[in-house]
Amino acid sequence: MSDERRLTAIDVVTFVLEVVALVVMAWWGFASWPFPVNVLLGIATPLFAATVWGLFRSPKARFPLDPIGKVLIEAAVFGSTAVMLATLGLPIAAVVFGIVAAVVRFVGIRREIA
Numbered sequence: 001m002s003d004e005r006r007l008t009a010i011d012v013v014t015f016v017l018e019v020v021a022l023v024v025m026a027w028w029g030f031a032s033w034p035f036p037v038n039v040l041l042g043i044a045t046p047l048f049a050a051t052v053w054g055l056f057r058s059p060k061a062r063f064p065l066d067p068i069g070k071v072l073i074e075a076a077v078f079g080s081t082a083v084m085l086a087t088l089g090l091p092i093a094a095v096v097f098g099i100v101a102a103v104v105r106f107v108g109i110r111r112e113i114a
Contacts, residue, residue: 010108021081022046028084049077074105
């Protein structure tokens, strides 16, 4: 038996959501704060999110979580991204991102549980 999983459309969309989240976090950090705080937050915010995702949520996570833990990490990363989009003055993008993230991750988690 092999442990390999097939790459699905849900995996691809989730990856795109993750990349968008990191870009938005960097943008938010650089655009929402005065210098020199903006440099720190523009770098540290996406770096922190990527580290948390890699440690706890990625397919090869160092500390794998149960489905509830995975949902909490995803909600924190994707929810904060939606809030950051709203604070950047993009409320429609925030709502669209939040809905897409919720639907895609709902389907993804159901697939993982099954």
